[in-house]
Amino acid sequence: MTLMPENPPPSGKVRLPPGKSLVLIGLMGAGKSSVGRRVAKILNLPFVDADEEVERAAGCSVEDIFRLYGEDAFRDGEERVIARLLEAGPQVLATGGGAFMNPRTREHIRKAGVSAWLRADLDLLVRRTSRRGGRPLLAHGNPRETLERLIEERYPIYAEADIVIDTTDENIELMVDRLVAALANLGNAAEVAS
Numbered sequence: 333m334t335l336m337p338e339n340p341p342p343s344g345k346v347r348l349p350p351g352k353s354l355v356l357i358g359l360m361g362a363g364k365s366s367v368g369r370r371v372a373k374i375l376n377l378p379f380v381d382a383d384e385e386v387e388r389a390a391g392c393s394v395e396d397i398f399r400l401y402g403e404d405a406f407r408d409g410e411e412r413v414i415a416r417l418l419e420a421g422p423q424v425l426a427t428g429g430g431a432f433m434n435p436r437t438r439e440h441i442r443k444a445g446v447s448a449w450l451r452a453d454l455d456l457l458v459r460r461t462s463r464r465g466g467r468p469l470l471a472h473g474n475p476r477e478t479l480e481r482l483i484e485e486r487y488p489i490y491a492e493a494d495i496v497i498d499t500t501d502e503n504i505e506l507m508v509d510r511l512v513a514a515l516a517n518l519g520n521a522a523e524v525a526s
């Protein structure tokens with residue numbers, strides 16, 4: 333007997349509609365950058381990390397932007413940078429966890445292409461975020477409680493994404509396969525022969 337994966341990857345090449353981008357959303361630790369980098373290769377598009385672009389524009393780290401100028405200043409910069417990036421043409425864009433909570437950013441994303449939410453449960457996020465610092469929202473207090481609160485606040489909004497991919501394990505390649513399969517199934521993505 334041959335076991336088929338839950339969402340088998342499509343046989344042909346998947347591409348986005350002309351001129352459109354793929355925007356990854358999800359909480360800190362969901363794997364947006366790791367998955368995004370790999371999917372960008374498959375889609376033959378540039379990969380862009382919104383936080384890195386905010387850092388480039390500000391000339392300092394996200395941590396320092398929060399510390400020196402405050403969260404509101406970071407959110408303003410994040411909104412402007414994402415709007416500019418999405419105007420630049422097709423790409424795979426990994427956004428910071430708070431970006432999709434901004435209604436204007438959601439609108440930009442909706443117009444620019446396909447949004448995909450990497451949905452992860454609390455335990456996975458706690459595990460993954462404990463491995464890397466540099467996340468000001470988790471720098472104070474109990475990270476588990478903060479992530480739990482963010483899940484409550486954000487998941488109802490993240491649910492507006494075009495695609496939802498469950499991150500139930502540590503296997504990035506499986507996530508990539510699921511996302512590619514979901515793109516192929518999406519009405520506005522075209523599967524073409526290689």
Ligand code: S3P
Nearest residue numbers: 359360361383428429430467468
């Ligand atoms: C944030 C997530 C971070 C970064 C900033 C705020 C958030 O990005 O944008 O620390 O509000 O969830 P990642 O989701 O890439 O860690």
